[in-house]
Amino acid sequence: MAQVQIVSEGPNYRHQIRSGAHAVIADEPATLGGQGAGLAPFDLYLASLSACTAITLRMYAEKKGWELGQFRAELSSSRDAVGKLVVHRVLHASGALTDAQWQRLLEVVEKTPVTLVMREGATITSERGPA
Incomplete structure (x- = not known):
């Protein structure tokens, strides 16, 4: 991949x-x-999610014939009371979208490929390579 x-x-x-x-x-x-x-590493983590967010929503809007105009996603992270990472996205688009279109975009954004992987976690392996 x-x-x-x-x-x-x-x-x-x-x-x-x-x-x-x-x-x-x-x-x-x-x-x-x-x-x-x-x-920084966590900036890169959020950057990958923001890129996937923007690209997925742009692709979806184009497929539907919706004009997003300038799209912007602001992501932030924090830790909850038990130390679990919490990521919050705020989405902006300058295009004239209806409430129904925004609702659909908010549904789609929950299923972007990087969103799904981050929620499910990943198996990470390591090994020593040659010098």
Whole structure:
């Protein structure tokens, strides 16, 4: 499905993440010992969900012939009383959508591929590779 590689660039926690021809810098903020040169790991987590949210809703709206106009999703995360991660999405579109269309978009967003995987969890394995 997907494949990425991360390589340490040296200073503190700055790393380059590559997927095919694309690259992103990951880092921690200065308050955590990083350089603040890129997205922190949980920012990347929310970024993947926001990208899937925007792409899925844009595809759905286009299929239905709805004009979203400029679409924006604002995501935030926090921990609940028992420490479980809670992600909240706020969706915005400049297009003139009806209440019924918005209700359908809110139903669709609950079933985006990344939303479903994040809710179900994933099996994660690790192994040692050659140097």
